[in-house]
Amino acid sequence: VGSIEAYEAADSAQVGSEVGCPHCGVMFKKRNAQHKFCCAKHRDAWHNERDPKRQEFIESRKSK
Ligand SMILES: [Zn+2]
Numbered sequence: 552v553g554s555i556e557a558y559e560a561a562d563s564a565q566v567g568s569e570v571g572c573p574h575c576g577v578m579f580k581k582r583n584a585q586h587k588f589c590c591a592k593h594r595d596a597w598h599n600e601r602d603p604k605r606q607e608f609i610e611s612r613k614s615k
Pocket of ligand 1: 572573574575576577588589590593
């Protein structure tokens with residue numbers, strides 16, 4: 552969970568197959584080629600974790 556391997560597994564899995572959310576590990580059925588996370592929240596959380604500049608930007612907007 553939370554690994555690049557989990558992300559790549561979800562990315563390369565076939566549409567319609569069961570994949571684990573790279574962020575939380577929950578299993579879900581992949582609905583389309585871009586569907587890699589159980590929910591939008593976890594997709595955002597994943598990308599935020601891996602992009603500190605984006606995180607800073609989001610945090611700076613929150614504080615205003
Ligand atoms: Zn998740």
